[in-house]
Amino acid sequence: MGESKTIDSFFALVRAGLWEKDIQISQLGSLDFVVLKKLAVEQTVLGLVTAGLDHVVGCKITKSDAVPFLKEVIAIEAKNSSVNHFIVKLVEKLRSEAIAFVLVKGQGVAQCYERPSWRSIGDVDLFFDLDGYKKAQSVLGPIASKVGHEDKIKKHIPMTIDSWIVELHGALHSNVSEDLNNGVDAIQRDIFENGGTRIWNINGVVVPLPSPDNDAVLIFTHFLGHFYVGGIGLRQICDWCRLLWTYRETIDRSLLRKRLENMGVISEWEAFATFAVSYLGMPEEAMPFYVDSPALKRKARRIRDLILETGNFGHNKDDSYHRRYSGMSRNLMVVLHRFIEFVRLSTVFPKNAPRFFMTYISRKKRAAMM
Numbered sequence: 001m002g003e004s005k006t007i008d009s010f011f012a013l014v015r016a017g018l019w020e021k022d023i024q025i026s027q028l029g030s031l032d033f034v035v036l037k038k039l040a041v042e043q044t045v046l047g048l049v050t051a052g053l054d055h056v057v058g059c060k061i062t063k064s065d066a067v068p069f070l071k072e073v074i075a076i077e078a079k080n081s082s083v084n085h086f087i088v089k090l091v092e093k094l095r096s097e098a099i100a101f102v103l104v105k106g107q108g109v110a111q112c113y114e115r116p117s118w119r120s121i122g123d124v125d126l127f128f129d130l131d132g133y134k135k136a137q138s139v140l141g142p143i144a145s146k147v148g149h150e151d152k153i154k155k156h157i158p159m160t161i162d163s164w165i166v167e168l169h170g171a172l173h174s175n176v177s178e179d180l181n182n183g184v185d186a187i188q189r190d191i192f193e194n195g196g197t198r199i200w201n202i203n204g205v206v207v208p209l210p211s212p213d214n215d216a217v218l219i220f221t222h223f224l225g226h227f228y229v230g231g232i233g234l235r236q237i238c239d240w241c242r243l244l245w246t247y248r249e250t251i252d253r254s255l256l257r258k259r260l261e262n263m264g265v266i267s268e269w270e271a272f273a274t275f276a277v278s279y280l281g282m283p284e285e286a287m288p289f290y291v292d293s294p295a296l297k298r299k300a301r302r303i304r305d306l307i308l309e310t311g312n313f314g315h316n317k318d319d320s321y322h323r324r325y326s327g328m329s330r331n332l333m334v335v336l337h338r339f340i341e342f343v344r345l346s347t348v349f350p351k352n353a354p355r356f357f358m359t360y361i362s363r364k365k366r367a368a369m370m
Contacts, residue, residue: 006032007308010039013052015281018238020051020114024058033065037072043234043307046072047118073118080117083107086164087124088205097139099132101208102191104172104218105239108200108209112242120235123158123165127210129192130155133170140166153366172218174225175363176356183263184221187214212247217259219243224268227303228345228356229338231310234280237272241282248286256288268349275300302348 009025013036016023025031040046050069053061087107094101104127110119128136133155140159141147144166148158155170171188173181187210190196196214200207210218223236244251260266270289274296276282284290342357 006035007039010036010049011279013049013056014043014045014234014238015052015279016055017045017048017051017053018241019281020055021281022055022057023052025056033068037068039308040069041072044120044122045234045238047076047115047120048238051115051118076120077117079121080107080110080119083121083124083164084202086162087207088202090124090126090161090166091205091207093139093143094126094136097135099128099135099139100192101126101128101132101136102197102210103127103200103207104169104210104215105222108207109215109219109239109243111200112239112246123167125167125169127169127172127188127191129188130170132192133168136168140168153363172222174221174229175360176225176228177264177352177359179262179264180221180225183259184218186259187217190214212243212250213252213255215243216240216247216251216256220269220272221263221265224265224272227306228342228353229360232307234307237276237307238280240272241276241280241287244288245283245286251288253288260289264352268352271296271299271303271348275303279304299348306344306348 009031012023012025015021036049037046040049046069050073053066053069084107087103091103104125106122106125107116110116110121113119126136137157140161144159144161145163146160150157154173154175157168159166159168171181172184187196191210191214196211197208198211198215200209209215219236219240223232223240226232226236257266260269266289270291273282273287273290274293277284277287277290278297278300282290284292338360339357342353342360346353
């Protein structure tokens with residue numbers, strides 16, 4: 001089977017798992033399941049692909065082909081159960097100290113899936129106002145087995161607690177756009193000053209999450225920042241799709257458009273919307289600002305190629321230069337590689353990619369001086 005057919009089958013299985021719909025893949029019998037599993041792991045969508053295999057009709061999947069996927073899913077389910085128990089403990093600790101927070105990304109958005117426990121998990125991300133961010137450091141720091149380096153510009157610090165990586169965020173900034181960051185700051189104020197939240201109930205324990213209007217933007221700006229710097233996997237875009245689908249009747253589209261226009265990323269939203277509809281099967285009517293455009297479909301294909309090439313958070317990139325160089329030489333190599341990446345991204349977003357590169361350089365200079 002050719003590479004393009006393998007990729008087509010991979011996306012067909014992702015779509016089937018994402019929306020729990022039956023599919024027919026005529027060439028499934030000749031599909032390289034080793035390559036398929038490799039793609040699923042690289043894109044952190046192994047649970048979705050496994051769910052997709054449940055929906056294949058018209059041909060039989062052998063036990064030997066299915067077992068490696070099922071073993072991985074059993075492990076994912078166990079991790080989801082463990083991290084949910086850990087989140088309950090963490091929530092109770094923060095609440096006992098009267099620290100306001102919301103859980104962002106991860107387990108909160110997983111609840112928008114048909115099979116939440118099959119979503120591959122990452123870190124536990126907590127978002128605070130500035131006062132809560134400082135208090136959380138003092139409360140959680142002493143019980144952490146490891147406290148990482150604080151990014152003072154992004155107001156972010158990682159900790160390891162009970163073997164889980166917990167990311168504390170006093171802001172959710174990216175390194176690519178100050179307009180983007182200003183928009184996220186406004187959402188932060190809405191969450192902590194205006195109660196812009198929703199809740200997730202874990203066995204009677206209430207976990208605060210951003211409201212759907214706020215989360216739709218936070219998820220998008222998060223993966224967009226990584227798309228421009230580092231790379232993203234399909235899981236982040238699938239999260240976005242599932243949230244938009246789950247809250248399709250309540251998302252305030254006029255507010256959403258205003259926010260995107262103020263942040264200067266409506267063109268990026270439209271391109272990723274086209275990608276979501278074209279490759280992930282997102283229903284057109286549930287995707288705000290989807291436009292059926294040949295130009296946007298070309299952008300969507302380019303986005304697809306970049307995602308497959310880089311893997312989740314740049315997993316497939318050659319970063320060996322980090323080990324070969326040190327000091328100023330390494331910093332120069334990082335900038336050179338970022339420049340090359342932004343040049344490539346200019347083929348998708350010719351207006352914003354050069355501008356965002358300059359913001360990236362500016363923020364890196366500021367970080368080096370702190």
